[in-house]
Amino acid sequence: MDSNRKKALALYAAKLRLLALEGIYSAKSGHPGGSLSAAEILTYLYQEEMDIDPANPQKPDRDRFVLSKGHVCPGLYAALALRGFFPVDAMKTLRKPDSILQGHPDMRSTPGVDMSSGSLGQGISAACGMALSAKLSGKESRVYALMGDGELQEGQCWEAFMFAAHYKLDNLCAVIDFNGLQIDGDITKVLSPLPIDEKLRSFNWNVILADAHDFDSLETAFANARAHKGSPSAIVAKSVKGKGVSFMENEAGWHGNAPKQEQYEQAVAELTAVVKALEV
Numbered sequence: 001m002d003s004n005r006k007k008a009l010a011l012y013a014a015k016l017r018l019l020a021l022e023g024i025y026s027a028k029s030g031h032p033g034g035s036l037s038a039a040e041i042l043t044y045l046y047q048e049e050m051d052i053d054p055a056n057p058q059k060p061d062r063d064r065f066v067l068s069k070g071h072v073c074p075g076l077y078a079a080l081a082l083r084g085f086f087p088v089d090a091m092k093t094l095r096k097p098d099s100i101l102q103g104h105p106d107m108r109s110t111p112g113v114d115m116s117s118g119s120l121g122q123g124i125s126a127a128c129g130m131a132l133s134a135k136l137s138g139k140e141s142r143v144y145a146l147m148g149d150g151e152l153q154e155g156q157c158w159e160a161f162m163f164a165a166h167y168k169l170d171n172l173c174a175v176i177d178f179n180g181l182q183i184d185g186d187i188t189k190v191l192s193p194l195p196i197d198e199k200l201r202s203f204n205w206n207v208i209l210a211d212a213h214d215f216d217s218l219e220t221a222f223a224n225a226r227a228h229k230g231s232p233s234a235i236v237a238k239s240v241k242g243k244g245v246s247f248m249e250n251e252a253g254w255h256g257n258a259p260k261q262e263q264y265e266q267a268v269a270e271l272t273a274v275v276k277a278l279e280v
Contacts, residue, residue, distance in 0.1 A: 006216070009043055010215070010278055013039045014244070014274045014275045016082060017036050017271050019078035020035040020036065020075045020078045021035075021074075021245075021259070021264065021271070023095075023101065024074050024094065025258060025259055026091070026094055027096070028258050029095055030074050030094065032248060033248060034072035035075030035078075036248065037179040037239040037243050038072060038239065039075060040212055041177065042078075044215060046082070046083045047082075047083070048219070049063075049222050050062075054085045054111075057085060057111045064143045065114055066115040066117060066123045066127040067113075067115075067123060067145075068122070068123025069123070070120075073101075074091075077090075086110075105117050121155070121156035124161075127143050127174070128167075131232075135169065142171045143169075143173070145175070146175050146177060149176055149177065149178045149179065149180065150183070150187050150190070152196065153187075164205070164232040165203050165205060165231055170206075170228060173222070173233045173235065174205075175237055176196060176236045178212070178238050180241070181241045181252040182252070205231060205232050205234045206225070206232065208225060209238070210235050211238055212238055212240075213240065221237070222235070242254045245266075245267040245270055
């Protein structure tokens, strides 16, 4: 990837993290850990990969995105705001009454949201339905679903994986945000889904390993998924929960806790320094 473009994407990711935390802090509630770990993934999808139009969110032949781990919607909302689906100031209204940005994605009220989600395991099933519909309709549109690694403990995920392989949904790409932590701690101690890559291959998926925080790695992974034919693709993206904020990184406690004022100010200072360095 061109170095200037890579720098621009890194700047978007830093701003995404700032916006996500602004929303969570304003709401005094939300999920920072996974929103931060998925920042580069969401940046790449919304700035590079997907065929979407903020001026026409319901364009029939658009690509679709499903946030299967719906609790990290602050990250999704920040990505949508930076792409122009609604003003960035809307992030301050997160979880407020009558806001278009609620605690889980709502396709009825938020421009750019293709599927309401929240209960883990269900989003990937909806994505399978969208992908099959596109195939049956002869459309070229693709469907992307972002999942959590802890989410893979849900049995419904594996039913969906089996369905997608059976119907050869090569227009479907699942991205696993593999940060190793969930609300109760280390995923291997709660209920291990490992080895994720080998299990998905056994379900006849095209599996691609990637660094969730490296845009060259993400570019290669998504290109692989787009080129692959005959079966669905899964990008297992190794990430750091809470990435970008020193005291949140690799700490399960930040799965679903909002920062206090002093913590928020420190997080903003760290991320603002990154933004300023990238803007030079």
